[in-house]
Amino acid sequence: MDKKKNEELQALVDKATAGDRKALETLVTSVQDIVFNLSLRMLGTFADAEDATQDILLKMITHLSSFRGDSSFTTWVFSIAVNHLKNHKKHMFAHFPLSFEYYGDDIENGKIQDVPDLTQDVEKDILAEELKMSCTNVMLQCLDVESRCIFILGTMFKIDSRIAGDILEMTPGAYRQRLSRIRKKMADFLGQYCGEYGNGKCRCKDRVDYAIQNHRIDPQKLDHTTAAEIPIKTMLDVKSAMEDIDDLSQDFSFCRSYRSPEHMKHLIQELLDSTQFSIIQNS
Numbered sequence: 001m002d003k004k005k006n007e008e009l010q011a012l013v014d015k016a017t018a019g020d021r022k023a024l025e026t027l028v029t030s031v032q033d034i035v036f037n038l039s040l041r042m043l044g045t046f047a048d049a050e051d052a053t054q055d056i057l058l059k060m061i062t063h064l065s066s067f068r069g070d071s072s073f074t075t076w077v078f079s080i081a082v083n084h085l086k087n088h089k090k091h092m093f094a095h096f097p098l099s100f101e102y103y104g105d106d107i108e109n110g111k112i113q114d115v116p117d118l119t120q121d122v123e124k125d126i127l128a129e130e131l132k133m134s135c136t137n138v139m140l141q142c143l144d145v146e147s148r149c150i151f152i153l154g155t156m157f158k159i160d161s162r163i164a165g166d167i168l169e170m171t172p173g174a175y176r177q178r179l180s181r182i183r184k185k186m187a188d189f190l191g192q193y194c195g196e197y198g199n200g201k202c203r204c205k206d207r208v209d210y211a212i213q214n215h216r217i218d219p220q221k222l223d224h225t226t227a228a229e230i231p232i233k234t235m236l237d238v239k240s241a242m243e244d245i246d247d248l249s250q251d252f253s254f255c256r257s258y259r260s261p262e263h264m265k266h267l268i269q270e271l272l273d274s275t276q277f278s279i280i281q282n283s
Contacts, residue, residue, distance in 0.1 A: 009073045017065045021272065027064075028057055028268060031077045033230060034157075036260035038081050041152045044141045046223040048091035050264055055088075056081045058271060071166070078159075079167050086145050093141040100142045100189050107193045107202045110210055118212040122219040128205040130217050132196055133224035135204065138216070139189070147182050154179040156257070230257040 015023035035056050040049035059080050067076055088094070119127055140148050149168065153159045154175075161172040161179075168175060191198035211217045 010069045013064060013067050013069075013073070024061065024064075025272060027073070028061070028272070031060070031074065032057065032264070032268065033257070033260050034074070035077065035081050036264070037156070037230075037257050038078070038152060039085060040258070041137065041140055041156060042085040042145075042148060043088065043091040044093050044138050045091070046227075046261065050261060050267075051090070052085060052088055053260065053264065054267060054271065056084050057268065059084060061271075071163075075163055075167065078153075082149055082153075082167050086149060093138075098138070098141045100185075103139060103142055104189070104193055107200070110207070112207050112210040115209040115213050118209045118219070120219040122222075124205060124208055126222065126225055127208045127212075127217060127219060130222045130225045131204045131208055131211050134217055135211075136194075136197070137224075139186075142189075143182065143185075147178070150175065150179050151182045151186065155183065224258075227261065228259040230259055 009027075012023045012027055016027055032053070036049055036053045039052040039056065040046065043049050043052055056077075060077055063080065067073065071079075140151065143151060146168070150164070153164045153167070154161075159167075161176050165172040165175045170178075187198075191200070193200035193202050195201055195203045208217075212219060
């Protein structure tokens with residue numbers, strides 16, 4: 001990050017910790033979407049990601065006075081988010097853990113032909129797209145928490161290995177090695193089972209009704225296909241803001257980035273309007 005930008009952010013932090021509401025709103029808005037996307041990939045569902053995003057932003061607010069500019073502001077927020085999400089237990093997949101073995105067996109042996117039409121007059125192509133995004137997102141839950149975090153930081157956010165290593169408290173070399181192994185594991189699974197991204201027999205359109213029956217998607221609540229996507233440039237700006245200097249990218253095209261849901265903006269405003277806002281002035 002250039003020196004001028006860093007100074008501007010530090011000035012915003014100083015104003016926010018002094019009680020400037022507008023400066024705090026600017027800081028929260030600047031990281032809200034990236035925190036939501038990190039939470040979504042780590043936790044698997046929109047509802048859980050929304051809850052975690054609020055918790056993380058509150059942590060950011062209450063610890064704002066501890067930011068000293070030793071790293072970029074975005075890196076500092078990522079560190080808070082990663083530590084929170086690695087220990088977060090209040091989400092669906094914490095209670096119902098997945099594995100690649102379970103996922104593969106379900107693809108091979110799920111009785112998709114025995115399920116009636118459950119589409120509720122929603123176009124099957126739309127539901128298939130919802131399932132594709134949901135399925136590949138949930139597939140990340142087959143990884144252990146740290147491996148999932150490594151994959152997301154390296155593949156979705158394309159964070160420099162030194163920055164990611166600092167966030168995860170490992171050496172850059174260890175991070176790169178683990179990222180390479182995890183990517184291969186993901187790519188091998190997709191190649192074996194997925195007909196959308198690999199050579200497998202699984203086709204989302206064929207499994208729509210089966211997915212509805214098993215509560216994996218809801219025709220009346222299409223989170224992924226109704227969410228607004230974030231332009232690629234925005235994510236590249238995040239990467240630049242975190243001082244990225246090398247490229248470990250590989251194309252996992254299901255790693256789309258979304259705007260945080262519109263109603264979250266109202267929840268954040270309620271948070272800033274609440275008595276909890278006064279915490280920042282006393283932290």
